[in-house]
Amino acid sequence: MSDNGTRLGVRKTYKLYIGGAFPRSESGRSYAVTSSKGRFLANAARASRKDARDAVVAARKAFPGWSGATPYNRGQVLYRVAEMLEGRRAQFVTEITDADGVPARKAGELVDLAVDRLVWYAGWADKIASVFGAVNPVAGPYLNVSKPEPTGVVAVVAPPMGPLLGLVSVFAPVIVTGNTCVVVASERAPLPAVTLAEVLATSDVPGGVVNILTGRQPELAPWLAGHMDVNGIDLTGCPADLALECERAAAENLKRVLRPQQTDWLADPGTSRMTAFLETKTVWHPAGV
Amino acid sequence: MRFEYAPAPESRDVVEIQPSYGLFIEGRFTDGGGAAFKTVNPATEETLAEVARADEADVDRAVAAARKAFGTWSALPGAERAKYLFRIARIIQERARELAVLETLDNGKPIRESRDVDVPLVAAHFFYYAGWADKLAYAGFGPAPRPLGVAAQVIPWNFPLMMLAWKIAPALACGNTVVLKPAETTPLTALAFAEICVQAGLPAGVVNIVTGPGATGAALVAHPGVDKVAFTGSTRVGREIARTVAGGRKKVTLELGGKAANIVFEDAPLDQAVEGIVNGIFFNQGHVCCAGSRLLVAEPIQDELLAALRRRLATLRVGDPMDKNTDVGAINSAAQLARITELVEAGEAEGATRWSPACDLPERGYWFAPTVFTGVAQSHRIAREEVFGPVLSVLTFRTPAEAVEKANNTPYGLSAGVWTEKGSRILWMADRLRAGVVWANTFNRFDPVSPFGGYKESGYGREGGRHGLEAYLDV
Structure with missing residues (x-):
């Protein structure tokens, strides 16, 4: 990036993020990523079905620890992600400017929004159960308590636009409640996602909680949608035909499906992206002496 | 030690079963397009009644009736919808013994259970959701949550009237109208419920009941005029439904199998x-x-x-x-x-x-x-x-x-x-x-205020409690 008259810059190899490590695609494939103006930026890894499966294994392995962590702890970790992201602001401004062709000032605002969104979601970790749980007054001598629990491993097809803010807006609500996830990054603009993986890797997020794949969304999403060890899928980034194919595949093990919908990433996100991947568990116990 | 019991039979005279039943569409009983089928008492194999089979045209009529009724029903003040549901709950209590006997005859479950568990829970469910109809703004789904429209509801044979209550009570409380298909082997209490709707003065088309086999349910679920699908039954059929609605706008809740x-x-x-x-x-x-x-x-x-x-x-x-x-x-x-x-x-x-x-x-x-x-x-x-x-x-x-x-x-x-x-x-x-x-330290307890539903392949969505409202609101 810092090519100038006297020194040749040292470029970064953009790889996948699976189980806390940065492997290349096992397939050895890559694809050229260009800026909004068509300038070559980098060769991103083009993940395969096998990479997607490895990512699911990593997410499943991370699930007991992450879902079993205290909500306070998960909130702290997400806040830490926001801190690390803030520190890399300049790097993301450059990447967003390249990807979207927006002026640096606008890109800076988008990074700030992404940081603020992480802080907002971080605060939900220890509040979601109070808001969506309940003590239910049953007609009998029983204590009856309902509380939200994470669905499990969630696949997320990130939106094509908003390579950072869109991405943060889809993965943060999934993991803050204790799910682990496999994210398929924006196919068009995957580089900020890989850089975000570097942020996650240095933010006390346990390996495997967030796994990030780059590559062809139509190639990867159906495998994740049909994977029997994935419990839910967010189809936000899918065009209609891919969403239909994925929702059909997801029926095989009755995944929770969040269908694509028009979303203004600048607006207040509300709670629906969190509740889409929560289960309600109700526990009964008799009261008596 | 062996205890001998004298017979203690419940009287079947408390219920009058008609020789044949039609579909309940737009407030009236009508013929079905398909060949009528028999429902039998599984304890004796005796035929109880002939029941109309709804074909695709009947399903179409029922959905159209529900759509027609939706505008007025959803526009009613919640307090008025509530009063209809309270009326229904009261009539269920008034006719409790008759409903329990009918359920036992059609389903085969012991009268002790239909009398002491099923029917009381049915009335309780209507009472509970009646009270929500005018309080939806306080249910945590925003200041003015909207109903979805026409709900297609397909229910199983194991708790016929209770499953009907779990489906219809929250749907109506939230302002939706419904087309419900009872199970092929247990249609009679749903048809008795249709009479209860008439007795309660419920506006025509708010509740429609179409009887028939799985194909009737499949036609209902796939109908383009339906906004919401609620199903209780096997995981195999649940999977088919999830495939059917894929890529569309229908909201779905599924309560499927288990192996607890x-x-x-x-x-x-x-x-x-x-x-x-x-x-x-x-x-x-x-x-x-x-x-x-x-x-x-x-x-x-x-x-x-x-x-x-x-x-x-x-x-x-x-x-x-x-x-x-x-x-x-x-x-x-x-x-x-x-x-x-x-x-x-x-x-x-x-x-x-x-x-x-x-x-x-x-x-x-x-x-x-x-x-x-x-x-x-x-x-x-x-x-x-x-x-x-x-x-x-x-x-x-x-x-x-x-x-x-x-x-x-x-x-x-x-x-x-x-x-x-x-x-x-x-x-x-x-x-x-x-x-x-x-x-x-207990098992198989149920209550209208208590959310019920599964993880993983047992389905998604919850029925019962405040959580149960979400399935019928545009949130």
Whole structure:
């Protein structure tokens, strides 16, 4: 990036993020990523079905620890992600400017929004159960308590636009409640996602909680949608035909499906992206002496 | 010790069954386009009535009627909708005995259960959701949550009227109109409910009932005029429905199968646990999606617990569902009996040990003796597949971690049971069991205020409680 008259810059190899490590695609494939103006930026890894499966294994392995962590702890970790992201602001401004062709000032605002969104979601970790749980007054001598629990491993097809803010807006609500996830990054603009993986890797997020794949969304999403060890899928980034194919595949093990919908990433996100991947568990116990 | 009981038959005169029933569309009973079918009493194989079969044109008419009624119904002040639901709840109470008898005749479940469990819960469900109709703004879904429109609801045969209540009460409270398809083998209480809607003065088209086989339900679910699909039944059909609605705008909730573990630790109160195990698997002949069909017992108490369980099972009274002393009634249909028989034979063939108490089964009707399998491995079909009958599979464990591992080793996740006197262990277990309902030191309790529904392949969405409103609101 810092090519100038006297020194040749040292470029970064953009790889996948699976189980806390940065492997290349096992397939050895890559694809050229260009800026909004068509300038070559980098060769991103083009993940395969096998990479997607490895990512699911990593997410499943991370699930007991992450879902079993205290909500306070998960909130702290997400806040830490926001801190690390803030520190890399300049790097993301450059990447967003390249990807979207927006002026640096606008890109800076988008990074700030992404940081603020992480802080907002971080605060939900220890509040979601109070808001969506309940003590239910049953007609009998029983204590009856309902509380939200994470669905499990969630696949997320990130939106094509908003390579950072869109991405943060889809993965943060999934993991803050204790799910682990496999994210398929924006196919068009995957580089900020890989850089975000570097942020996650240095933010006390346990390996495997967030796994990030780059590559062809139509190639990867159906495998994740049909994977029997994935419990839910967010189809936000899918065009209609891919969403239909994925929702059909997801029926095989009755995944929770969040269908694509028009979303203004600048607006207040509300709670629906969190509740889409929560289960309600109700526990009964008799009261008596 | 053997107790002799004199017969204590409930009178079937309290209900008048018509020779034939039509579809209930736009407030009137009409003929169906398909060939009428018979519904039989599974305890006697006697035909109870002929019932109309709705074809695609009938489904179309019913959806159109529901659509036509939606505008006015959804625009009614919540307090007015509430009053209709309160009226319905009261009429159910007034006609409770008749409904209980009708349910028992059509379904085969003991009158003790339809009278003491099903029908009271049906009335309670309408009372509960009636009260929400004018309080939706306070339910946590925003200041003015909107209904979805026309709800297509398909329900099973195991709790016919109760499943109807779980579907219709919240749908109407939220301002939706409904087309409901009862199960093919148990349509009669739904048709009685149609009369109750008429008695309550419910506007025409708000509730429509179409009877028929699975094909009728499939046509209803696939109908483009439907905004919401709610289904209770098998995971296989649930999967088909999820495929059918894929890529569309219909909101879906599915309450599907289960293979619940009922876990008994060595410090459990043994007599209570035995009652819970019996209630868990033999309630409603085991035709219960959340039945405790896998007993996980701590190895040290296995012999003691099984001896107590066998003693208790020997006292169960199996037979005439209309007898007030009957504990276990008839299997709902010949097809279900064949399914149970097939799985039980597989259990024996795979090497598990089968045991049933001595009991005389009636000659006519569909019957299956309460059955316990010991020596069951996790790989056996009777440990993996939903039997949906009075068949208990017993497995053992040594540590709490192993109990959790085995309990969760299923694609289902509807319910689970834990029996122990140690409070911290209950909470530890409850946290780790991947199931929508956990009964600790009890089993098979239901209440309108309590959310019910599954994890994993047991479906999605919740019925009951504040949570149950979400399925019928545009949120």
